[in-house]
Amino acid sequence: MAISTKYSIEHRIIAKGKSRSGLPLTGKVLFIVAHETGNNSADADDHFTYFNRHVIASSAHAFIDDTKILEIIPLNEQAFHVQFQKPMDNIMFGADANTRAIGVELCRTGSFAKAYDRYIWYFAYLCRKFGLNPKKDIVSHKVLDPKRRYDPQSWLQPHGISWERFISDVKKVYNAWTGGSVKVEAPKTGVKDAATSNPEKVLRKSSKGAAVKELQKKLIAAGFKLPKYGADGDYGNEVVDTVKVFQKAVGITADGIYGPVTDSKLENYKKSVKKKTSRSSVVPYPGHLIKRGFCGKDMERIQRAVGVVADGIYGPATERAVKAYQKRHSLAADGIVGPDTWNVMF
Ligand SMILES: [Zn+2]
Secondary structure (H helix, E strand, C coil): CCHHHCCCEEECCCCCCCCCCCCECCCCCCEEEEEECCCCCCCHHHHHHHHHCCCCCCCCCEEECCCCEEECCCCCECCCCCCCCCCHHHHHHCCCHHHHEEEEEECCCCCHHHHHHHHHHHHHHHHHHHCCCCCCCEEEHHHHCCCCCCCCHHHHHHHCCCHHHHHHHHHHHHHHCCCCCCCEECCCCCCCCCCCCCHHHCECCCCECHHHHHHHHHHHHCCCCCCCCCCCCECCHHHHHHHHHHHHHCCCCCCCCECHHHHHHHHHHHHHHHHHHCCCCCCCCCCCCECCCCECHHHHHHHHHHCCCCCCECCHHHHHHHHHHHHHCCCCCCCCECHHHHHHHC
C-alpha cells in the first residue's frame, strides 16, 4: 500500500463566523505549527462542534484523533492558532503564523499511538503538498509562545516522544511518500456532529424532550439537586441556573447553555464523583453553593475540614479558612464551596 493512501482526510468545514474569518492566507504556506488540544475529553468531532458554534476567535485547520484527520478550515484560509503579537513566528519565518501557516492539533482522546501515527502522516502530507522541509518548516506552538504554551510537547513528552523524535518520525513518512494522491472525503453520513446531525447535544432554555431529561438525570447523579421539577424533560430556569452553577464551578463560561464543552466537563465530573463515592467516607455534594451567610449541618462539616470552630455559621473566619484551603488545593480561592471544593474536601 502506498503510504499516501494509508489515511484519508475528512474535510468538514465550519461555517464562517468568529472562529473562521474566511480570510485567505496572504501568500503560499511557509510553515506548519504543531499543537495539541490540552483537552482530555474532546475528540476531533467535538472540536468541530465547538468551533462551529463560534464561541471564540480561535481555531486551527485540522484536528487529529485516533480515528480521523479532520480539516475544519480550508488550507488556503487563515486560522487563528497563534497570538498575532507574538514575535517568534516573524523572526523565524518572516510572517505571522495565522496568515502563512497551517495549524494542526493533536487530540488527547483514545489511543495515543493511533492518533500520533495520523498526526505524523498528516505533517508529512502537508510538507509534500506545500513543498516544505520537515526539519525546518515545522515549529511547535511552544517555540512561538514560550511563556504561555507548552504544546504539543505537553502531550508528546508524557508518551516518550521528544520533539526531535517527532520531526524524525515525520521525515521517515515524508521520505517514504510515494506520489499517489491523498483521499480527501466529504463527511460520512451518520458521523457524530452535534451541530447538525445530533442537534440535541446543544440544549438551552426551552429545549424539551428526552435529551433534556437525560441531562437532568446526569445533573442529579452528579449531586446537583433539581428540587422543583426534577427530571421532567423541560429546560426551564431551574436547569439554566443549575447548569450555570456547574459551569462556574468547573471554570467555564457560565451561560446556562448545555453544549459539548459543558457535556464533556459533566462526564468527567461524574466520573470523579463516582470514583469518590466508591470510597465509604464520601459525603455527597449538597447540590448548592455554600458561601458567606450560610448556616447548617454542611457548614459544620466544612468548618471541621478547614480547621475552625464548628459553630455552623459561615462567618469571616470560616471564609478566610476556606480560601486558604482552596489555595492549598489549587482551587479557585473564592471562599465559595461548590462541587469542586466539596469533592476535594470529602
Ligand atoms: Zn497550541
